[in-house]
Amino acid sequence: MKLFKSKRSTNAHPARNRKLFGIGLIGFTLLILGGFVLRFSFVATVGEVDSNNLAKQRQKQYRTDTVLQAQRGAILDRTGNVIAEDSNTYTIYAILDKQNKNGDKPDYVTDKAKTAKVLSRYLAISEDKILARLNPTKKHVFQVEFGTPGTKLSLAIKKQIDAEKLPGIHFRETPSRLYPNGVFASHVIGIAQAQDKGGGLTGVMGLEKQFNTVLAGDNGYRRSETDAYGYKLPNAKTKLKTPVNGGTVYTTLDSGLQSYLETLMTDVQTKYEPKALTAVLMNAKTGKILAASQRPTFDASTGEGLGDMWRDSLVEDNYEPGSVMKIVTLASAIQSGKYHPNEYYQSGSVKLDGGTVNDWRTGGWGSIPLSKAFPLSSNVGMVKIEQEMGAGVWKSYLDKFKFGQKTGITLPGETNGRISFAQPLDQAITSFGQGIEVNVMQMMQAISAVSNDGKMLKPQIVSKVVHKNGKETVYKPEVVGQPISKETAAQVIDAMRHVVNDEDGTGVAYKMPGVDLAVKTGTGQIASPQGGYLTGDSNYIFSVAGIAPASDPKYVLYITMKQPQKMTEPAETILASIFKPMMQRALDTTANGTVSKDTNTADVPAVTNAALTTAQDTVKKAGFDVATIGTGNKVVQQLPASGTKALRDSRVLLLTNGAMTMPDLTGWSKSDVLKFVQLTGKKFKLVGDGFVVRQSIAKGTLLGDASGTIEFKQQ
Structure with a gap:
C-alpha cells in the first residue's frame, strides 16, 4: 500500500516541474530582452558603444582625409640665389606582369628591346643592362627597378621619359631637398631628410637643423565623406585646411666666393690628402661669413661622402690653434702695458716649472729683442711676454676674448673649447696656442677684434629669416666685447705686416704683389692618445690667418690644415695655394659685393x-x-x-x-x-x-x- 502511494506521488511532480521551468524560461527571456532594450535605449540616447562614439566611427568609416603637403622653405645666399629648396625626385620602375592592364590597354612592358634603348638615353645605365633587368631570371616577377641610376630622377627627366609613352613604365614620387650647387658649404647648410612615414622632411644638420621650425611648413588636409567606391556622399561637405609653406633663411654666404673656395679646397684635398681642412672668409667690419668650407665634405645633392663626416668642423671640433694664437697674446700684452718690444731675451729654449719650452728653430736666433718674437714666431719670446703680463692678467684677457665660451653663431653643436691653466707650464704654453682648445669660429671672433679697431664681432652666418607668417627677423652685426683699443689693434696689424714682409718672417710665402697684407702663421702640435704630442713633419695642424687690406681691413681669411698625408710641398706653399687666390678674389670684390671695374x-x-x-x-x-x-x-x-x-x-x-x-x-x-x-x-x-x-x-x-x-x- 505504501509502495502504491509513493508511485502516484512521484508521477504528480513532472507537470509542476514543467510549469516552473516554463515560468523561469519566460522570465529569463524577458530579462534578456529587457537588457537588450535598455542597451539599445542607452546606445540610441548616448551614441556610444564601449566608449566609442558611433557618430565619429561612422564619420571615420566614410571620411577620406588627404594630406596637403606644405613646402619646406628655402635657404638662400646673401643675394637671394637658391642654396636649398624643396623638390620631388622620382624612382622609375617597369611592370612586367602581363595581367596588368589599364582598362583595355596593356600596362606592362610590351617591347623590352625598344624600352631598353629609349631608357638608356635618359639613365646612366647601358642598354644591355636595362634589357637584362627587364628579363629577370626569376619567374613571375611583377615589376623591376634599375638600381641607383633609376633613383633620384628630376622632374625634367621624368617628363622626358613620360613623353616617350612607354607601356609599363611608371614612377614613384618622393619628397626631397634640392641642393643645386652640390658641394657648397655642405656642413654649414646641412641636409634635410625624410624622418616619418608621411614623407615630411626634417633638418638633421647645419642650418637645416638649426632653423628646422622656421623652414618646416604646416601641412593642410582635405576631408570629405565618400562611399565604399570613393564617390562623394550626397549633401556631404568638404573641409579644407590650406597648408602653410615654410619660411625662408637668408645666409651671409656669397655664392661666387663660396664656389671658388670649394674649388681651391678640393684641389688641395686631392693633391695633398690632409686629414682635415677648413677655411673661412669673413667681412672684417661686420663679422658676416662670406665663404666657409671643410674637408672631408659631401655632395648635398647626391649624399656622396656624407658617411665619412657628419660633424661641422667649424664649430664642433676642438683643436690647439698653435702660433696663430700669438695674435691674441701680443694684443693682450700691448693693451695691458706689459709689452716691451726693445727688451732683449735669449731665444732657443726656456726652462719652466714642469718642463722646457723650445723654439721651432733649433738653437733659436740668439739674443734678440721681443719685437722680433712675433714675426719669427718664437715660442720662447711669447713665454717671456706671458710671464711679464703675469698669469692673472693673461687669463683675464683670454676671458675678454671669450675663449672657453661658445660664440653663439647660429649653427648647431658648437663646442665651448677648453683652457688648461692650473700649472705655470700650462699657463705659459697657452701663449703660443698649446694647452688651449678652440673651434674655428672662436678664432674668427678673436681676430675680428684686431680687424675691427678693437671691437670684437660675433661671427654671423644668417642675415635674415622670413617666418611662415611673413614676419621678418633681421640679424645685424653684433659687437660682443672690446678687449683691446683701436691703437692696440693697429699695432698688432703692423706686427702682422712684418710676418709677411720681413725676409726672416714666417709668412713670406703669402706675400701678394700690390696687396697690403697682415698675416700670422701657425703650427699647432697634435695631442697623442698615448700622452704627449705626435712627432713627424706632417703631424701638425698648419694654419694661417690674414687680414687685408691691412690699412683698412675688409676681409679676414683663416685656413687650417691637419696632417697632410702627401706633404710634397712645405705647409706654407700648400696653404698659400688657397690663401692667395681666395684673398685676391675677395679683394676684387668690394664690400657691397660688386666686382671692381678693373677686373675682367x-x-x-x-x-x-x-x-x-x-x-x-x-x-x-x-x-x-x-x-x-x-x-x-x-x-x-x-x-x-x-x-x-x-x-x-x-x-x-x-x-x-x-x-x-x-x-x-x-x-x-x-x-x-x-x-x-x-x-x-x-x-x-x-x-x-x-x-x-x-x-x-x-x-x-x-x-x-x-x-x-x-x-x-x-x-
Whole structure:
C-alpha cells in the first residue's frame, strides 16, 4: 500500500516541474530582452558603444582625409640665389606582369628591346643592362627597378621619359631637398631628410637643423565623406585646411666666393690628402661669413661622402690653434702695458716649472729683442711676454676674448673649447696656442677684434629669416666685447705686416704683389692618445690667418690644415695655394659685393631650366665659354651658379636632362675639371697639375658608376 502511494506521488511532480521551468524560461527571456532594450535605449540616447562614439566611427568609416603637403622653405645666399629648396625626385620602375592592364590597354612592358634603348638615353645605365633587368631570371616577377641610376630622377627627366609613352613604365614620387650647387658649404647648410612615414622632411644638420621650425611648413588636409567606391556622399561637405609653406633663411654666404673656395679646397684635398681642412672668409667690419668650407665634405645633392663626416668642423671640433694664437697674446700684452718690444731675451729654449719650452728653430736666433718674437714666431719670446703680463692678467684677457665660451653663431653643436691653466707650464704654453682648445669660429671672433679697431664681432652666418607668417627677423652685426683699443689693434696689424714682409718672417710665402697684407702663421702640435704630442713633419695642424687690406681691413681669411698625408710641398706653399687666390678674389670684390671695374669679370647668367640651344647662346653672349654634359635638350644644372661673378672667357658647365655622357676634357684646367666632378658627382683620379692631356673615359661614353683617370700637364 505504501509502495502504491509513493508511485502516484512521484508521477504528480513532472507537470509542476514543467510549469516552473516554463515560468523561469519566460522570465529569463524577458530579462534578456529587457537588457537588450535598455542597451539599445542607452546606445540610441548616448551614441556610444564601449566608449566609442558611433557618430565619429561612422564619420571615420566614410571620411577620406588627404594630406596637403606644405613646402619646406628655402635657404638662400646673401643675394637671394637658391642654396636649398624643396623638390620631388622620382624612382622609375617597369611592370612586367602581363595581367596588368589599364582598362583595355596593356600596362606592362610590351617591347623590352625598344624600352631598353629609349631608357638608356635618359639613365646612366647601358642598354644591355636595362634589357637584362627587364628579363629577370626569376619567374613571375611583377615589376623591376634599375638600381641607383633609376633613383633620384628630376622632374625634367621624368617628363622626358613620360613623353616617350612607354607601356609599363611608371614612377614613384618622393619628397626631397634640392641642393643645386652640390658641394657648397655642405656642413654649414646641412641636409634635410625624410624622418616619418608621411614623407615630411626634417633638418638633421647645419642650418637645416638649426632653423628646422622656421623652414618646416604646416601641412593642410582635405576631408570629405565618400562611399565604399570613393564617390562623394550626397549633401556631404568638404573641409579644407590650406597648408602653410615654410619660411625662408637668408645666409651671409656669397655664392661666387663660396664656389671658388670649394674649388681651391678640393684641389688641395686631392693633391695633398690632409686629414682635415677648413677655411673661412669673413667681412672684417661686420663679422658676416662670406665663404666657409671643410674637408672631408659631401655632395648635398647626391649624399656622396656624407658617411665619412657628419660633424661641422667649424664649430664642433676642438683643436690647439698653435702660433696663430700669438695674435691674441701680443694684443693682450700691448693693451695691458706689459709689452716691451726693445727688451732683449735669449731665444732657443726656456726652462719652466714642469718642463722646457723650445723654439721651432733649433738653437733659436740668439739674443734678440721681443719685437722680433712675433714675426719669427718664437715660442720662447711669447713665454717671456706671458710671464711679464703675469698669469692673472693673461687669463683675464683670454676671458675678454671669450675663449672657453661658445660664440653663439647660429649653427648647431658648437663646442665651448677648453683652457688648461692650473700649472705655470700650462699657463705659459697657452701663449703660443698649446694647452688651449678652440673651434674655428672662436678664432674668427678673436681676430675680428684686431680687424675691427678693437671691437670684437660675433661671427654671423644668417642675415635674415622670413617666418611662415611673413614676419621678418633681421640679424645685424653684433659687437660682443672690446678687449683691446683701436691703437692696440693697429699695432698688432703692423706686427702682422712684418710676418709677411720681413725676409726672416714666417709668412713670406703669402706675400701678394700690390696687396697690403697682415698675416700670422701657425703650427699647432697634435695631442697623442698615448700622452704627449705626435712627432713627424706632417703631424701638425698648419694654419694661417690674414687680414687685408691691412690699412683698412675688409676681409679676414683663416685656413687650417691637419696632417697632410702627401706633404710634397712645405705647409706654407700648400696653404698659400688657397690663401692667395681666395684673398685676391675677395679683394676684387668690394664690400657691397660688386666686382671692381678693373677686373675682367662678368655676371654668370641664369640658364637652368632653359632650352639647351638658348642657354648656350646666352652664356656665350655673356662672354663665357660653354661646355655641355649630357645628351638632353634642357639645362637642369649649371656651374658656376647664376648671379655669381666669373672671369670672362672662363668655362661655364651646363648639365642637361639627358643621359650623362663624358665630354672631351682636353685642354681643360684643373679648376674646370673639379667643377665637372662636382656637377656630375662622379669619381675620377686626378693625376698631375696644369691642363688635361689625357682622359681614360672616351668622349661620348655613358658615365656609369665606373671611375676614370684624368691626367694633367703644365703647358
